Amino acid sequence: MTSKNNSSRLYPTSIDIAPETRSKLIELLNQTVATTLDLKTQVKQAHWNVKGMDFYQLHLLFDELATELEEFIDLFAERVTALGGLAMGTVRTAANVSMLPEYPFDILDGKDHITALSDRFAPYAKSLRQNIDASAELGDADTADLYTEVSRVIDKRLWFLEAHLQASAVTSTAALKEVVASN
Numbered sequence: 001m002t003s004k005n006n007s008s009r010l011y012p013t014s015i016d017i018a019p020e021t022r023s024k025l026i027e028l029l030n031q032t033v034a035t036t037l038d039l040k041t042q043v044k045q046a047h048w049n050v051k052g053m054d055f056y057q058l059h060l061l062f063d064e065l066a067t068e069l070e071e072f073i074d075l076f077a078e079r080v081t082a083l084g085g086l087a088m089g090t091v092r093t094a095a096n097v098s099m100l101p102e103y104p105f106d107i108l109d110g111k112d113h114i115t116a117l118s119d120r121f122a123p124y125a126k127s128l129r130q131n132i133d134a135s136a137e138l139g140d141a142d143t144a145d146l147y148t149e150v151s152r153v154i155d156k157r158l159w160f161l162e163a164h165l166q167a168s169a170v171t172s173t174a175a176l177k178e179v180v181a182s183n
């Protein structure tokens with residue numbers, strides 16, 4: 001059986017959500033499990049390999065992000081099983097199904113790791129927001145609520161990452177005035 005077939009497999013359950021709706025939700029959720037697992041391993045890659053004068057604070061921040069993502073993987077995977085699905089949570093599935101590109105192996109500096117992680121947290125945040133709407137449209141307020149809960153945290157984490165870059169992006173008084181004027 002391919003991972004595609006497995007990702008929509010249904011077990012019998014008396015939960016009051018129609019099987020075809022559950023299949024669609026399970027597919028969404030398994031895509032999120034894969035992407036979150038991929039992202040967690042990429043954050044760990046940064047945790048181990050970051051170097052430079054900000055090493056220690058970034059090493060700790062990245063570990064905090066990875067621990068949080070691990071909890072989210074569990075929440076999404078267990079929503080799959082609550083809906084009667086097969087949770088697809090191996091690293092091989094994650095590598096095949098994740099929507100993220102591979103992490104760059106040729107970077108060292110804290111700023112480059114922050115940029116690489118921001119470039120991954122941003123599309124991940126976008127996909128979570130899309131899945132809030134997708135699961136609400138499928139009539140599953142509980143899955144929409146789970147996506148909302150995680151989306152709010154990931155938006156905050158994207159801010160934590162990007163805050164490291166925003167000061168250097170706005171170095172001159174003229175640039176700062178431009179930012180103020182555009183808001």
Ligand SMILES: [Fe+2]
Nearest residue numbers: 047048059063
């Ligand atoms: Fe560690």
